[in-house]
Amino acid sequence: MKNNHVWFRSMASTEEELWKERLVEWSSDRLVFLQSNRSFFVHVYAISSAKAQSLKRKWGGTCREIKPYETSPEIELNLFGKFKVQSREISQPHPKILWVPAEMAFGTGDHPTTAMILRQMIREKGWQQAETLDIGCGSGILALMARKLGCRKVFGFDNDPACVRISKTNEERNFEAPAIRWKQGALGKIKIKKSYDYLLANLYSGLLQEYAHEFKGLLKPQGKMICSGILRIDLPPTIRAFKKAGLQVKQIQTKGKWSMVILQK
Ligand SMILES: C[S@@+](CC[C@H](N)C(=O)[O-])C[C@H]1O[C@@H](n2cnc3c(N)ncnc32)[C@H](O)[C@@H]1O
Structure with missing residues (x-):
């Protein structure tokens, strides 16, 4: 069945x-x-x-x-029948499949915090014109999905050099040629000169709270931040920090003990 x-x-x-x-x-x-x-x-x-x-x-x-894109027992994450994220190797890049094998970087799509952001990304419109920043890219999964959705300017960074290396390899696995800018650096230290239409951040809520002001500065006027990694018990102080920084809370989604928040300037 x-x-x-x-x-x-x-x-x-x-x-x-x-x-x-x-x-x-x-x-x-x-x-x-x-x-x-x-x-x-x-x-x-x-x-x-x-x-x-x-x-x-x-x-x-x-x-x-839920219409599967392709019926296979190995589907790991089916995104509304429009995309799938799988750990099983694909022989060549596929426009509707993101191949992210399990490696030493967080983000294969099986964790609810990643899956919630990926599902929301599918619901969002206007990726072709957007510029996207993936904060704490891990395996690169969110930046790679932004590129799959048509985003031409994507920047992903992580403080762990292994994550940056793995993200680059995952881009090679999924696209004919590299286009995403990857960098090693820590939030608060890395220099980011531009502002973005989308900020994607699946981070520990302490970091989300600490850098709420910086996130606001990184958003374009109509830009959106989609963030998860927030334990439900940490939601009230995280929301308070976002509001204090002048960010508007547009939506909160909860899955099990995890919450995802969508913010705008
Ligand atoms: C929960 S993982 C998310 C990975 C991926 N974006 C996803 O959604 O599956 C958080 C990532 O943030 C990185 N990270 C943690 N603290 C950071 C910091 N201060 N600056 C930059 N990256 C950080 C970690 O190395 C890790 O790869």
């Missing part, structure tokens, strides 16, 4: 714990809580059609098929 369905329904903002109890049989990587504008939703992802229908019978809501 294929686990290619999702069930979802709206819920009250205060009901997350209640829905966790109701849906306790589903692990946190399948159970997704999303806030979109003023509405809140609970989803159970990657389940069989029969399970999705039984959730609908029991709790109401909606089921739909």
